[in-house]
Amino acid sequence: xxxxxQALSYIENLSLIIVGVFFLAFPLVFTSIxxxxxxxxxxxxxxxxxxLSTILLGAKMIIEGKVHLRTTPYDLPLLLxxxxxxxxxxxxxxxxxxxxxxxxxxxxxxxYFLIVNAVRGVNALLFILSCLVLGASLVGILxxxxxxxxxxxxxxxxxxxxxxxxxQLLDQAIFLSMILPLAGYFVFPYLSRLRLKREDSPFQRxxxxxxxxxxxxxFSIAFIVIAAGLITTVFQLFTTQKPLILPxxxxxxxxxxxxxxxxxxxxxxxxLGSGFxxxxxxxxxxxxxxxxxxxTLWSFxxxxxxxxxxxxxxxxxxxxxxxxxxxxxxxIKERILFLPLVFAIVAALAxxxxxxSLAxxxxxxxxxxxxxxxxxxxxxxxxxxxxxxxxxxxFGDGSSEKRLSRVVPALLLVILxxxxxxxxxxxxxxxxxxxxxxxxxxxxxxxxxxRTYELQVQAINICFLRDVYHRVFAQTNLALANALAQSxxxxxxxxxxxxxxxxxxxxxxxxxxRNATTVSPQTALNWNNLSSIYRSxxxxxQNADQFAILTNQQAIALDATNPQQxxxxxxxxxxxxxxEEAQRxxxxxxxxxxxxxxxxxNLGHTLEEKGDLQNALKAYQTVQSLVAAEPESDKKISExxxxxxxxxxxxxxxxxxxxxxxxxxxxxxxxxxxxxxxxPERKPPVVIPGPTVSIPSPTPSEGNEVTPSPxx
Numbered sequence: 001x002x003x004x005x006q007a008l009s010y011i012e013n014l015s016l017i018i019v020g021v022f023f024l025a026f027p028l029v030f031t032s033i034x035x036x037x038x039x040x041x042x043x044x045x046x047x048x049x050x051x052l053s054t055i056l057l058g059a060k061m062i063i064e065g066k067v068h069l070r071t072t073p074y075d076l077p078l079l080l081x082x083x084x085x086x087x088x089x090x091x092x093x094x095x096x097x098x099x100x101x102x103x104x105x106x107x108x109x110x111x112y113f114l115i116v117n118a119v120r121g122v123n124a125l126l127f128i129l130s131c132l133v134l135g136a137s138l139v140g141i142l143x144x145x146x147x148x149x150x151x152x153x154x155x156x157x158x159x160x161x162x163x164x165x166x167x168q169l170l171d172q173a174i175f176l177s178m179i180l181p182l183a184g185y186f187v188f189p190y191l192s193r194l195r196l197k198r199e200d201s202p203f204q205r206x207x208x209x210x211x212x213x214x215x216x217x218x219f220s221i222a223f224i225v226i227a228a229g230l231i232t233t234v235f236q237l238f239t240t241q242k243p244l245i246l247p248x249x250x251x252x253x254x255x256x257x258x259x260x261x262x263x264x265x266x267x268x269x270x271x272l273g274s275g276f277x278x279x280x281x282x283x284x285x286x287x288x289x290x291x292x293x294x295x296t297l298w299s300f301x302x303x304x305x306x307x308x309x310x311x312x313x314x315x316x317x318x319x320x321x322x323x324x325x326x327x328x329x330x331x332i333k334e335r336i337l338f339l340p341l342v343f344a345i346v347a348a349l350a351x352x353x354x355x356x357s358l359a360x361x362x363x364x365x366x367x368x369x370x371x372x373x374x375x376x377x378x379x380x381x382x383x384x385x386x387x388x389x390x391x392x393x394x395f396g397d398g399s400s401e402k403r404l405s406r407v408v409p410a411l412l413l414v415i416l417x418x419x420x421x422x423x424x425x426x427x428x429x430x431x432x433x434x435x436x437x438x439x440x441x442x443x444x445x446x447x448x449x450x451r452t453y454e455l456q457v458q459a460i461n462i463c464f465l466r467d468v469y470h471r472v473f474a475q476t477n478l479a480l481a482n483a484l485a486q487s488x489x490x491x492x493x494x495x496x497x498x499x500x501x502x503x504x505x506x507x508x509x510x511x512x513x514r515n516a517t518t519v520s521p522q523t524a525l526n527w528n529n530l531s532s533i534y535r536s537x538x539x540x541x542q543n544a545d546q547f548a549i550l551t552n553q554q555a556i557a558l559d560a561t562n563p564q565q566x567x568x569x570x571x572x573x574x575x576x577x578x579x580e581e582a583q584r585x586x587x588x589x590x591x592x593x594x595x596x597x598x599x600x601x602n603l604g605h606t607l608e609e610k611g612d613l614q615n616a617l618k619a620y621q622t623v624q625s626l627v628a629a630e631p632e633s634d635k636k637i638s639e640x641x642x643x644x645x646x647x648x649x650x651x652x653x654x655x656x657x658x659x660x661x662x663x664x665x666x667x668x669x670x671x672x673x674x675x676x677x678x679x680p681e682r683k684p685p686v687v688i689p690g691p692t693v694s695i696p697s698p699t700p701s702e703g704n705e706v707t708p709s710p711x712x
Contacts, residue, residue, distance in 0.1 A: 007063055015056045015118040020131040022049040022111075023363070027135045027175055027356075030165045032157065035438045038167030039355055040431065043104055046359065047427045050107045053114040054420045070117050070382050072369045073330045078362075081323040082109050085276045088316045091268055092275020094520045096465040098315075100430070101277020101355075103423055108359045110420070115366040116373075125370055129182060132367070136179035137222045139165065139172065140229025147232040162241045166356055169233050170243045174347045174357050176230040178364055181339035183226055186219035244300060245352060246283075250291050251306025257286035258314035273317035274522075279305055281522040282314040284559040292563060292593040296666055299564075308353035331365075334372065340364050433463035437472075449480055460512075470516035471529045475677075477509030478533055482677050503686060506541070506679075509533055510689055517551075517691070527555035528568065530691055532675065535572055539681035541688035548572050551691045563589035563596050570602060571673030579610045597626040597633070601670040613648040620644060626667055633670045 025045060034040040061067055085105060089098035119128055143164065145152055151159040164172040237243060262269040262285075274282050280303045292298045305311035312320050328345060331338075344361040347353070353361070373380035440455035456473045463469070481502045488494040494502070513530040520526055534541070534548035541547075552569045559565050570585035583606045589599035604619030620641045627633035 004063060008060060011056050011060045011063070012118075012120075015053060015060075016124050016127060018049060018052055018056070019115055019118050020128050022046075023128055023131040024135040026359075026363075027139050028165050030167075032155065033438055034431075034434050035441070036167075036434075037157075038165065040434055042356055042359070043107075043427075044431050046104075046107050046111060047424055047431075050110050050114065051420055051424045053118060054110070055417060057114065057117065058417055068382060070120075070373060070380060072116055072373070072380055073333070074327060074365060074369060075113075077323065077327040077330050078109055078112060081320075081327060082106060084272070084319045084323045085316055088272040088276045088320060091272055092278055093265075093522045094275055094278045094281055097467070097520050097523075098275035098277050100465075103427065104355055105276070105358065106423070107427075108362050111359075112362050112366045112369075115363070116369050119370045122374065125374065128367070128370075129186075132179055133183045133219060133222045133226070136176060136183070136229075137225045140176060140225045140227075143172065143176075143229035143232050144225075147236070162236055164233070166354075168243065168354065169237050169241050170245075170351065171354050171356050173230060173233045173237060174344070174351065174353075175360055176226055176233060177343045177347070178340045178360060180223065180226045180230060181343070182367075183219050183223040184339075187216055187223055244297065244302075246302045246304070246306045247291075247294065247297065248306045250287060251310040253288055254282055254286045255305060255310040255313040258282040259317050261286060269317060271317045271319050273313070273315040273320060276315050276320070278522070279303060279311050279315055281524075281558070284524050284562070285522070286314075287561055289561045289592050292561065292596075298593065299668070304352035304354070306352065307350050308348040308358065311352065327365075331368075336372070338368050338371075341368050429462050433459040433466070433469070436462065437469060440472075444476070449476075449483070452476055453480065464515075465519050467516040467520040467523060467526055470512045470519065471526060474509045474512040474516065474529060474533055477505045477512065478536060478677055481505035481509065482536070482679055485680050506537065506686075506688065514689070514691060517554075522558055524555045524559035524562075524565070527551050527558065528565075531555060531568070531572075534688075534691070535575070535675045536677045537679055537688060538572075538575060538675075540679040540685055541682075542685040543690065544685070544688060545572070545576055547688075547690050554691075561592060563592040563599060566592070567599060567602055567673050570606070571675075574602070574606055574609075574672075575674065577609075579606055582606045583610070595626055597623045597667045597670050598673075600626070601637070602673055605672055608644065613644060617641065617644055617648065623670060627670060630667060630669070633667065637670060 022045065026042060029041045029045050030038045031041045082105075085102050089095065089102040092098035115128075119125055142152070146158075146163045147161055149161055151163075153159075153163075157163075162169060166172045166175065258274055259270050260266075262274070280301065283302050283305075305314060309321070309324075312324055316323075331341060331345070341361075341364050344364050347357070348361060369380065436455050437459040440452050440459065443451040443455060453476055456469065456476055460469050460473060484498055484502050484505070485494070488498065510530075510533055513526075513533045516523075516526040517530055528551075531548050531551035534544045534551060537544035538548065549569065549572055552565070552572060556565045556569065566585045566589040570582045570589070573579075573582035573585065583603065586599055586603040586606060589596060590603065593599065600619045600622045604616045604623065607613075607616035607619060620637055624634065624637045624641065627637060
């Protein structure tokens with residue numbers, strides 16, 4: 001019996017330490033060895049915490065011979081929320097993107113239940129709150145030091161006044177505003193008990209927590225440090241580092257359009273949205289043309305809506321919003337002003353939420369549930385399931401003895417470990433592939449083509465269902481093929497081996513581009529990527545021109561109000577010498593954005609090729625008026641106007657006033673739309689696969705697995 005108690009005590013203490021370390025490290029962890037320096041390490045830490053805590057909880061069940069769980073008023077709302085998001089992800093068109101996002105949130109919800117069951121007793125509560133506050137204090141110190149250019153971290157990328165371990169100052173501000181009241185509760189209830197005798201503190205029944213003067217002094221210092229970090233962060237957000245947030249009117253418009261205007265999936269979109277974590281597709285598909293009138297944000301593609309609430313509406317529909325408000329309703333029913341959670345909820349309804357901010361919201365909810373379990377045990381009861389086996393006496397006198405059976409708890413442990421282990425296994429593959437892909441990006445920066453290629457192959461074979469891997473790998477193949485083709489001396493025929501390598505690289509590039517459109521068929525960027533591949537093969541591959549047009553048209557179908565899409569398609573027609581079609585699409589771009597200099601610039605070149613020099617001159621003059629504030633572009637267009645005027649023999653002043661919009665947006669450098677990579681023309685052109693879509697396997701199989709081949 002003593003050994004059993006010791007084992008249980010060891011497990012409970014270890015579980016609590018793991019929770020504390022997780023709370024302390026979560027806001028601070030980051031690493032440059034992943035593609036996302038800030039979010040991916042936090043997800044990895046979360047996954048590790050959940051897996052370890054689940055194993056410890058299962059082991060505790062086996063030793064006790066029973067299932068002992070704490071219930072909270074949020075259990076049912078959280079389970080409903082999880083089920084709705086899972087259904088939304090399963091039914092999403094970009095299913096794999098959505099499921100990847102869902103798995104991360106699923107681990108957050110599991111973490112909630114693990115924390116609630118691991119933190120028992122006032123001292124345990126004090127420990128995890130101390131870890132949370134200490135982590136926030138370290139973030140605050142780092143924020144203040146960075147603001148004053150005192151860089152204490154050894155990594156060069158952290159030597160910026162606006163550096164934050166969250167990656168974004170907005171996330172840091174949200175986090176610090178959540179934790180600041182926690183530190184304050186250790187100070188102000190103590191003072192108010194001496195003066196006002198307040199009864200509304202969440203810690204009012206935990207006298208030991210707030211009773212120590214030394215402890216109160218420590219949290220007072222932490223409160224000052226966190227407040228200083230929050231002040232410097234908010235100051236930067238309002239001055240030098242203003243966050244890019246989708247305008248509220250656009251967030252409303254895209255959110256309601258996503259659940260009401262998806263003609264292909266009207267009922268599903270209304271109830272479950274486009275799929276949790278896929279707001280990018282909603283933004284490109286449903287934003288209105290009026291968005292192009294914004295002077296600075298029009299060229300940005302947003303992965304998040306104006307607020308988490310609006311993003312939830314677009315991606316999970318009415319069911320998702322309803323489930324989330326069910327959670328909020330349960331909190332409001334508590335009638336406790338727990339400021340950290342209040343700030344988190346207000347932020348969720350008013351600001352965009354990253355994965356980190358969303359995870360912190362549920363972690364703070366877990367802390368609140370633990371606090372309330374000490375204050376109101378009746379609503380936060382412990383439930384025990386005792387599994388009893390009856391053993392008849394050998395003497396048959398009817399007497400029996402009861403013993404606790406460890407079979408059912410062991411079975412439950414197996415189920416828990418299997419579920420978390422299954423997801424953890426694929427999560428591990430995901431993180432490992434991410435590390436490999438980051439190494440590939442580093443190799444590309446070092447111009448090591450062979451190493452880049454090999455690492456990208458490994459990353460894809462480990463985690464096939466990430467469209468970004470396929471997009472980048474497609475361009476890598478194309479670049480290597482072009483380098484091989486360009487290395488062949490002029491007027492000489494490449495060797496059979498070189499030709500074979502070039503063709504193999506091209507085939508793999510096309511296949512990888514097609515894989516990206518299969519994994520995420522509603523992502524316009526994937527179709528743009530595939531179109532650019534086919535465009536670079538015009539003259540080299542059979543029907544490459546038709547394939548380039550078809551795939552660009554698909555990109556337009558998914559991003560219909562983006563003027564750049566029409567410039568891309570017009571550029572293909574321009575490359576083919578089809579001036580009328582090129583002109584039509586450049587004019588469409590102008591219709592969508594009346595002050596887009598690049599659209600007028602490409603239109604001017606098209607008109608010049610057609611021989612319509614006077615109208616070409618007018619287009620160039622419009623460009624000149626739009627880029628007047630940009631010296632390089634202004635010089636470039638002025639020179640082209642002078643050349644054109646000489647060509648038509650006109651004496652018109654290049655500064656002639658033309659009809660232009662009253663206010664011009666910030667302009668990109670003007671350039672003629674053309675393929676970034678163009679393989680040499682080949683006669684006869686080689687046969688290349690068209691833009692067909694196939695269903696990928698969850699793991700590389702025959703026809704999907706990539707094998708390295710280039711020697712460059």
